[in-house]
Every structure is written in structure tokens, then in C-alpha cells.
Amino acid sequence: MSETPQETPDESSAGAIPDPLAGLEVLDGPWSVGEESSDARFVDFGALRIGAVDGLQMRAEFDAKTRQCGAVSVRSGDVQVQLQVIAAPRGESRWTDLRPRMAEQLRARGSQVSVDEGRYGPELAVLRPHKRPDGKIIAIPMRVQGIDGDRWLLKVTSIGPSVHQESTRARVDALISRCAVARGEGAAVAGSVLTLTPPAGSPAPGRPGGTA
Numbered sequence: 105m106s107e108t109p110q111e112t113p114d115e116s117s118a119g120a121i122p123d124p125l126a127g128l129e130v131l132d133g134p135w136s137v138g139e140e141s142s143d144a145r146f147v148d149f150g151a152l153r154i155g156a157v158d159g160l161q162m163r164a165e166f167d168a169k170t171r172q173c174g175a176v177s178v179r180s181g182d183v184q185v186q187l188q189v190i191a192a193p194r195g196e197s198r199w200t201d202l203r204p205r206m207a208e209q210l211r212a213r214g215s216q217v218s219v220d221e222g223r224y225g226p227e228l229a230v231l232r233p234h235k236r237p238d239g240k241i242i243a244i245p246m247r248v249q250g251i252d253g254d255r256w257l258l259k260v261t262s263i264g265p266s267v268h269q270e271s272t273r274a275r276v277d278a279l280i281s282r283c284a285v286a287r288g289e290g291a292a293v294a295g296s297v298l299t300l301t302p303p304a305g306s307p308a309p310g311r312p313g314g315t316a
Contacts, residue, residue, distance in 0.1 A: 121182065122180070123181030125279055132281065133280070134280055137153065140284050149164070151189050151285060151299070153283060165177055174298075182266055182272075187259070188298075189298040190256065206248060223273075228249075230246040232244045246263045247262040247273070249261075249276075256287045
């Protein structure tokens with residue numbers, strides 16, 4: 105799967121896009137399934153459960169080669185958030201290992217990268233170069249977070265013009281805090297992206313709403 109959301113939110117149309125995450129409080133998630141509160145409601149993607157928020161747009165992302173779902177993109181206001189679940193060894197922080205390697209890869213592609221301390225620990229604050237159709241190069245703000253759980257890492261990549269503003273950071277954190285991971289007991293290679301299962305009726309790869 106790609107390390108960033110596949111579309112760049114259009115800043116010019118941001119005002120017309122609903123923002124269901126605005127004003128939501130941050131809960132005590134993300135959880136391993138079974139640890140969430142009894143009144144938690146989710147949209148079920150198998151290994152990943154995303155909090156059910158009225159009006160929130162979710163889209164399954166499929167690998168172009170395997171046709172398997174490895175991520176979910178969520179759109180709220182001017183920000184797009186990609187969520188992935190990565191297998192991790194028990195008792196070890198996968199994010200501690202992944203974060204510097206991601207920073208190095210991003211810098212090699214011309215991005216400006218710094219490490220910030222966020223609600224869930226160290227995260228990457230990124231300005232990624234993007235060439236517009238008119239040839240002009242602009243900097244796209246991006247934020248990458250990693251939240252370690254019990255044999256899993258929830259990797260969250262946010263992109264959009266306001267992702268480094270406190271209000272947007274808070275609404276992305278509110279989304280993260282409503283997620284749960286069903287890691288399962290099966291073996292998985294550390295660092296591999298867990299395959300997700302979109303809800304019944306979701307667009308298949310290659311169809312409108314899916315990514316091929």
C-alpha cells in the first residue's frame with residue numbers, strides 16, 4: 105500500500121466539504137478489540153474498526169497488484185486520513201523502528217521532515233513537494249503518526265492544508281481515539297500490513313469509490 109493518501113484534498117473546495125469530526129472529544133482509544141467501552145459503535149473493516157461518526161466518509165483502498173484492502177481513507181473537511189494496521193512483535197514498539205526509516209525516505213524524495221511530540225508520542229510533521237498541473241511546485245502539509253498496541257501498530261497519515269493546525273490535529277486525534285484493532289492470534293510477519301475486510305456493499309477494487 106502507498107505510504108500516503110492517494111489524493112490531495114483540494115484547498116479551494118475545503119469550505120464546502122462537511123467536517124463530521126469537528127468538536128468531537130478525544131476518547132481513550134485506540135483499543136484492542138474487547139477493551140473499548142460498551143457503548144462504542146464501529147464501522148467494521150475486519151482487523152480495523154473505525155468509530156461510527158455520522159456523516160464521516162470512508163473509502164477502502166486496494167493494492168493494485170494483489171487487489172487486497174490494506175488501508176482505509178477517511179475524509180473530513182479539508183483533511184484526508186489514511187489508516188493502516190501493521191503487525192508488530194509482542195512487547196516491542198514498531199513505531200520506534202519505523203519512524204526514522206520513514207523520515208529518511210521522505211527526505212530522500214525532497215520533503216521537509218521534523219519530529220513533533222503529539223498526543224500519542226513522537227510523530228512526523230512533513231511538507232511534501234507536489235507539482236501542480238500548471239507546473240508550479242507547492243508544499244503539501246502531511247502528518248504521520250504511529251500508535252503501538254498489543255502486537256499491532258496503527259499507522260495514521262493525514263494530508264491537507266490544515267493538518268499542522270491544533271484544531272485539525274485535535275479532530276484527527278478524535279478519530280484515532282475511536283478506532284479498535286482486531287489483531288487476532290494468527291502469525292503475521294512483523295512489519296507487514298494486515299489485510300482488511302471492507303463492510304458488505306463497499307465498492308470493489310476498480311469500481312467507483314475503490315482504488316485500483
